[in-house]
Amino acid sequence: MPELYQKLERIVSKNRISNDLYVRHAYSRNVTSNLQGVPDIVIRPKDTQEISEILKIANEENIAVIPRGGGDCEFGGSKPIGDTGIVLDLKSMNKVLNLDTDNLIVTIEAGISWSKLNDYLCHFGLYTGCMGPGSGLTSSVGGGLSHHSVGGGGCAKYGPCTNQLISLEVVLATGEIIETGCQANKYSKLPFNRFGNGPDLAALFCGDNGIYGVKTKVSLQVFPKPEFADYKTFLMPRNSMEISAQMMSEIRQKGIDVYDTMYFMDLIVSIGIQYGMFPMWEHLKRKRGVIFYTVEANSETELKAKVAQLDKIMLSKKAEEFGPEISDGNIAKWHYEEQGHWLIAHNLWGLxxxxxxxxxxxxxxxxxxxxxxxxxxxxxxxxxxxxxxxxxxxxxxxxxxxxxxxxxxxxxxxxxxxxxxxxxxxxxxxxxxxxxxxxxxxxxxxxxxxxxxxxxxxxxxxxSRHMVDIQGYQKGYYELMRKIKDAIDPKHILSRGKYNFWGTKRK
Ligand SMILES: Cc1cc2nc3c(=O)[nH]c(=O)nc-3n(C[C@H](O)[C@H](O)[C@H](O)COP(=O)(O)OP(=O)(O)OC[C@H]3O[C@@H](n4cnc5c(N)ncnc54)[C@H](O)[C@@H]3O)c2cc1C
Incomplete structure (x- = not known):
C-alpha cells in the first residue's frame, strides 16, 4: 500500500490525498450508519486528467475506486463495499465552465452541488428545471445523474435530472476519456444535443450508480424561470391516501403542467407536528394528511387558469385550503420560495x-x-x-x-x-x-x-447486491449489464462489488 500511495501522490498535490485513519473513517459511510466500509486512501482530484491517471494506476494495481459526490446516497453507494479501495471525492471539481445563454445550456464540473449551480443560474433568470434531489444543498450533479435523481423541486414538470442532460465527459475505468452526443464529433465546438453521432452513450452512465465511468464534465439544458407562480396547501379529508392518488391522476388526466405536487400521509403529519417539524400545522385539530401544489406560468391569465383547474380538483374532493402564508399552513410557499424543496428531507431525517x-x-x-x-x-x-x-x-x-x-x-x-x-x-x-x-x-x-x-x-x-441475490432482475437485462461492465471495466475496479460485479477480488 505505501507504494501505491506514493504513485498516487505524484498525481495530486499533497493536500488532496490522505490515508489518515480519521479521514478514511470520515469517508466510510453515507447517510445510514447501518452500512460501513473504510477506504485505504481518499483522493480529491482537481481535474479530468488527474482522474484518468489515478484510474490507470488503480487498474494496474487492481484496486477498487469509488466515485463520491455529496455522499448523500441512502443505500451506501459512495463508500467502499468492505474495508478497501480508493474513494475519489469529486467535490473540488465544482466549477461552472460555460453558460451558453443563446442556446440555454450550462457546462459544469460534475462535483458541483445543485444549490451552487442554481445560485449561479438565478443571476441570469435561469434554473435547472428539475432542481436535482431533495438533498440538493449538498449533493452533486454527478451523483444526481448516477441516480436519475428527482424530488428536489420541479420534478412533476421536468422529470428526473437526466432528462436535462445534453452531453457528458466520462473517464472510463481504464483511464480513457470520452465525450457523448454532439461532442462525439471532434469538430463540435459547444454541446447542443444529446442524441446523435450514434447511439445515446450518455444514457449508459445515467442511473449507473457509478459502475461504468467517472462523470467529470456535464452539459445540462437550463430554463428561464417563469415570472408567475402560485402555491397552495390543503388539509385532506379522511382516506387521504386513496384520495391523494385520485387527485394526482386527475392532474395528469387534465394535462396540467403542475411544477410539484406532494402528499404527506397522516402519520407523517402527526409525528412531524409532535417533533416540531411542522409548526405551521400545530393548530390543526384533526391531524390528517396534507397535499400541496406549486404551479408556474408566463402570464397572470395563464396562471389564473391553471390555479382554477387545480383548485377544482382539490376542492371537489373535500380538501380544505390553508391560508396563503407559511404560518397559515401553506408549506407550498416555503417549498417554492424558500428552497423548502432542498430542506424538507433533511429536517425529516434529523427528527x-x-x-x-x-x-x-x-x-x-x-x-x-x-x-x-x-x-x-x-x-x-x-x-x-x-x-x-x-x-x-x-x-x-x-x-x-x-x-x-x-x-x-x-x-x-x-x-x-x-x-x-x-x-x-x-x-x-x-x-x-x-x-x-x-x-x-x-x-x-x-x-x-x-x-x-x-x-x-x-x-x-x-x-445493488440484494436485487441480484433475490433474482429481481430479468436475466437478459442483468447479463447485458455484466457484459458491458466486462467490456469497459475488465477488472471491475469501479465501485467494486455493486451488482455483485467483483472482478477477480470476490469478497
Ligand atoms: C436528506 C436527503 C434527501 C434526499 N432526497 C432525495 C430525492 O428527493 N431524490 C433522490 O433521487 N435522492 C434523494 N436522496 C439521495 C441522494 O442524495 C441523491 O440520490 C443524490 O443525487 C446523490 O448525489 P450525491 O452527490 O450525494 O452522490 P453520492 O452519494 O456521492 O453518490 C451516489 C452514487 O453516484 C456515484 N457517483 C457520484 N458522483 C459520481 C461521478 N461524478 N461519476 C460517477 N459516479 C458518481 C457514487 O459512486 C454513488 O454510487 C436524498 C438524500 C438525503 C440525505
Whole structure:
C-alpha cells in the first residue's frame, strides 16, 4: 500500500490525498450508519486528467475506486463495499465552465452541488428545471445523474435530472476519456444535443450508480424561470391516501403542467407536528394528511387558469385550503420560495437523536401507491417481533410508512418509503445488535417492494447486491449489464462489488 500511495501522490498535490485513519473513517459511510466500509486512501482530484491517471494506476494495481459526490446516497453507494479501495471525492471539481445563454445550456464540473449551480443560474433568470434531489444543498450533479435523481423541486414538470442532460465527459475505468452526443464529433465546438453521432452513450452512465465511468464534465439544458407562480396547501379529508392518488391522476388526466405536487400521509403529519417539524400545522385539530401544489406560468391569465383547474380538483374532493402564508399552513410557499424543496428531507431525517431512516425510495404508478402502502402496514405487522427487539433496546419502536409522496413526470410518483430505526441511539451500546436487525429488516422490505414491481434508481451497496441475490432482475437485462461492465471495466475496479460485479477480488 505505501507504494501505491506514493504513485498516487505524484498525481495530486499533497493536500488532496490522505490515508489518515480519521479521514478514511470520515469517508466510510453515507447517510445510514447501518452500512460501513473504510477506504485505504481518499483522493480529491482537481481535474479530468488527474482522474484518468489515478484510474490507470488503480487498474494496474487492481484496486477498487469509488466515485463520491455529496455522499448523500441512502443505500451506501459512495463508500467502499468492505474495508478497501480508493474513494475519489469529486467535490473540488465544482466549477461552472460555460453558460451558453443563446442556446440555454450550462457546462459544469460534475462535483458541483445543485444549490451552487442554481445560485449561479438565478443571476441570469435561469434554473435547472428539475432542481436535482431533495438533498440538493449538498449533493452533486454527478451523483444526481448516477441516480436519475428527482424530488428536489420541479420534478412533476421536468422529470428526473437526466432528462436535462445534453452531453457528458466520462473517464472510463481504464483511464480513457470520452465525450457523448454532439461532442462525439471532434469538430463540435459547444454541446447542443444529446442524441446523435450514434447511439445515446450518455444514457449508459445515467442511473449507473457509478459502475461504468467517472462523470467529470456535464452539459445540462437550463430554463428561464417563469415570472408567475402560485402555491397552495390543503388539509385532506379522511382516506387521504386513496384520495391523494385520485387527485394526482386527475392532474395528469387534465394535462396540467403542475411544477410539484406532494402528499404527506397522516402519520407523517402527526409525528412531524409532535417533533416540531411542522409548526405551521400545530393548530390543526384533526391531524390528517396534507397535499400541496406549486404551479408556474408566463402570464397572470395563464396562471389564473391553471390555479382554477387545480383548485377544482382539490376542492371537489373535500380538501380544505390553508391560508396563503407559511404560518397559515401553506408549506407550498416555503417549498417554492424558500428552497423548502432542498430542506424538507433533511429536517425529516434529523427528527430525533439517533434516528436513522432505513430507506426504500422507489417509483411506482400513481394508482398503485395506496395498495403498496397498505402492504407495507402488513409487512410491519409481520415483522413485529424484530421491531419489538429494537424497541426493547432503544425504547423506540420503528415506524413503517412513507415520507412525502412526490408526483414525478408521467403517471408515477416517488415513494420515499421505508422504516425509521435508531441504531445510533443515545449511548451507542448494542449498536451491532440493532444493526443486524436493521439490515435484515431492510433487505426484507426492499424485497417486498421489488416484488410489488417498484422501480428503484438508487442501489448503492445494499440494494445493488440484494436485487441480484433475490433474482429481481430479468436475466437478459442483468447479463447485458455484466457484459458491458466486462467490456469497459475488465477488472471491475469501479465501485467494486455493486451488482455483485467483483472482478477477480470476490469478497
Ligand atoms: C436528506 C436527503 C434527501 C434526499 N432526497 C432525495 C430525492 O428527493 N431524490 C433522490 O433521487 N435522492 C434523494 N436522496 C439521495 C441522494 O442524495 C441523491 O440520490 C443524490 O443525487 C446523490 O448525489 P450525491 O452527490 O450525494 O452522490 P453520492 O452519494 O456521492 O453518490 C451516489 C452514487 O453516484 C456515484 N457517483 C457520484 N458522483 C459520481 C461521478 N461524478 N461519476 C460517477 N459516479 C458518481 C457514487 O459512486 C454513488 O454510487 C436524498 C438524500 C438525503 C440525505
Amino acid at each position: 430525533v437523536p439517533g434516528f436513522d431512516p432505513v430507506d426504500a425510495e422507489c417509483h411506482v404508478p400513481i394508482n398503485a401507491y395506496p395498495k403498496i402502502m397498505k402492504d407495507l402496514d402488513q409487512w410491519d405487522m409481520e415483522h413485529s417481533e424484530d421491531m419489538q427487539k429494537i424497541l426493547e433496546i432503544t425504547g423506540m419502536r420503528p415506524i413503517t410508512g412513507t415520507g412525502p409522496i412526490i408526483l414525478t413526470e408521467g403517471n408515477n410518483v416517488e415513494l420515499t418509503c421505508g422504516f425509521t430505526s435508531f441504531p445510533s441511539y443515545y449511548n451507542g451500546e448494542k449498536h451491532e445488535n440493532i444493526k443486524e436487525i436493521n439490515v435484515k429488516l431492510w433487505k426484507s422490505l426492499l424485497e417486498r417492494l421489488v416484488k410489488q414491481g417498484a422501480m428503484f434508481y438508487m442501489f448503492g451497496d445494499i440494494l
